[in-house]
Amino acid sequence: MKPIKIAAIVPAAGIGSRMQSAIPKQYLTINHKTILEHTLTRLASVKGIDHICVAISPDDIWFSNIQLEPTRFSQVLGGKERADSVFNALTYLKEQAFDWVLVHDAARPLVQVDDIEHLITQCISHNQGGILASKVKDTIKRGDTSIKETVPRDDLWQALTPQMFKPDELYQALLLGAKQGAVITDEASAMEFSGHAVMLVAGRSDNIKITTPEDLTLAEFYLTNSKDLEKK
Ligand SMILES: Nc1ccn([C@@H]2O[C@H](COP(=O)(O)OP(=O)(O)OP(=O)(O)O)[C@@H](O)[C@H]2O)c(=O)n1
Numbered sequence: 001m002k003p004i005k006i007a008a009i010v011p012a013a014g015i016g017s018r019m020q021s022a023i024p025k026q027y028l029t030i031n032h033k034t035i036l037e038h039t040l041t042r043l044a045s046v047k048g049i050d051h052i053c054v055a056i057s058p059d060d061i062w063f064s065n066i067q068l069e070p071t072r073f074s075q076v077l078g079g080k081e082r083a084d085s086v087f088n089a090l091t092y093l094k095e096q097a098f099d100w101v102l103v104h105d106a107a108r109p110l111v112q113v114d115d116i117e118h119l120i121t122q123c124i125s126h127n128q129g130g131i132l133a134s135k136v137k138d139t140i141k142r143g144d145t146s147i148k149e150t151v152p153r154d155d156l157w158q159a160l161t162p163q164m165f166k167p168d169e170l171y172q173a174l175l176l177g178a179k180q181g182a183v184i185t186d187e188a189s190a191m192e193f194s195g196h197a198v199m200l201v202a203g204r205s206d207n208i209k210i211t212t213p214e215d216l217t218l219a220e221f222y223l224t225n226s227k228d229l230e231k232k
């Protein structure tokens with residue numbers, strides 16, 4: 001049986017404006033490693049991932065300092081939005097006939113290898129795309145300066161990454177979403193817009209996206225106190 005080929009795509013072309021840091025947040029360091037390096041170390045530890053393509057900004061002056069194995073990693077130029085960066089990576093990978101792509105934010109360095117491997121197993125066994133997600137734990141309110149409604153939360157999830165799909169389906173879904181002006185903030189929203197069913201695969205809620213300064217403090221705690229999280 002032909003081995004299943006999986007490529008990871010890492011959108012790492014953002015400017016991190018909400019972090020209010022002097023450099024893009026993916027290049028802030030924790031334990032002498034950049035956030036991007038922590039993330040790439042996790043992905044590189046996943047047995048099923050054959051290649052990792054990183055989307056970086058045209059203005060990126062930091063990525064070249066990261067020591068990467070050239071046969072396992074590649075880089076592409078990111079785009080204006082996260083979805084554009086992912087699309088550029090899909091375009092670059094198109095000729096390499098990967099069976100699946102797994103998109104994971106550079107800004108999520110705490111992801112557990114076990115969770116990624118579980119997502120891969122679920123998508124392959126069901127032959128359907130899916131995302132890591134965590135069940136909402138708090139009461140959710142809708143409003144701006146005062147509460148308009150309490151949102152029933154029994155079936156509410158926070159979408160995480162990785163998000164794993166067949167590359168051609170995701171490529172076409174992102175193209176359609178862009179053409180029709182859909183709001184695409186993750187790969188799943190493009191797939192949903194195109195009518196695909198997407199699996200929800202429960203993942204750890206500490207797989208946070210480092211977005212604002214307080215997220216960095218939490219990530220520093222986890223990365224400093226959870227040595228076992230990074231399989232060597
Ligand atoms: N044009 C973009 C925008 C974002 N990203 C990446 O998508 C991930 C999630 O995006 P987000 O957390 O929003 O990062 P930023 O866009 O950098 O943050 P901000 O919105 O605060 O500027 C990050 O790893 C970011 O580098 C990307 O590759 N290309």
Ligand SMILES: C[C@](O)(CO)[C@H](O)COP(=O)(O)O
Pocket residue numbers: 082105158159160161185186187209
């Ligand atoms: C993809 C994502 O991390 C899933 O929660 C999220 O949509 C990224 O949003 P951002 O505004 O680009 O950070």
